[in-house]
Amino acid sequence: MAPDYSFMELAVDLAMKNVETGAGGPFGAVVVKDGVVIATASNSVTATNDPTAHAEVMAIRKACQALGSFQLDGCEIYSSCEPCPMCMGCALWAGLDRVVYGATIADAARFGPQIEIPAAEIVKSLFRTIPCSTSRLDLLRA
Numbered sequence: 001m002a003p004d005y006s007f008m009e010l011a012v013d014l015a016m017k018n019v020e021t022g023a024g025g026p027f028g029a030v031v032v033k034d035g036v037v038i039a040t041a042s043n044s045v046t047a048t049n050d051p052t053a054h055a056e057v058m059a060i061r062k063a064c065q066a067l068g069s070f071q072l073d074g075c076e077i078y079s080s081c082e083p084c085p086m087c088m089g090c091a092l093w094a095g096l097d098r099v100v101y102g103a104t105i106a107d108a109a110r111f112g113p114q115i116e117i118p119a120a121e122i123v124k125s126l127f128r129t130i131p132c133s134t135s136r137l138d139l140l141r142a
Helices: 002-020 055-067 085-094 105-110 119-124 136-141
Strands: 028-033 036-042 075-081 098-103 128-131
Touching: 002 028, 002 036, 002 055, 002 075, 002 098, 028 055, 036 055, 055 075, 055 085, 075 085
Parallel strands: 075 098
Antiparallel strands: 028 036, 028 075, 098 128
8 A cells, every 4th residue: 555655645746736836737647667657747738738638648648658658558547636538548548557546526526627625635535446457359349
């Protein structure tokens, strides 16, 4: 549990720093492989005028670049908030083994577009985990 906690803390720290600096929404994500941080990212939707620039998508993009592969088998992603359908789709298509997140989408909705959930509350809400290492062919057959 300790490694999960530290990776989630990093995701939450990224989210909170993003809000404090005015760079974007309160979302952070960390991709980890074999206990090592491969990539980190914050939400940059408003900073880049890119509706796909969610923290999870940006972290997945950076991790793929760092590993030189479009597949992230053996990796996990830690997100400060429950991934939206787009981000979950990216996690599945990238082949991540699991998604770990803090706040739920319902938590986020209660606070509106500029979420102000204290970092401690997000970390306290750990851990919701979604295993993702399902073959994409199995998903298509379902």
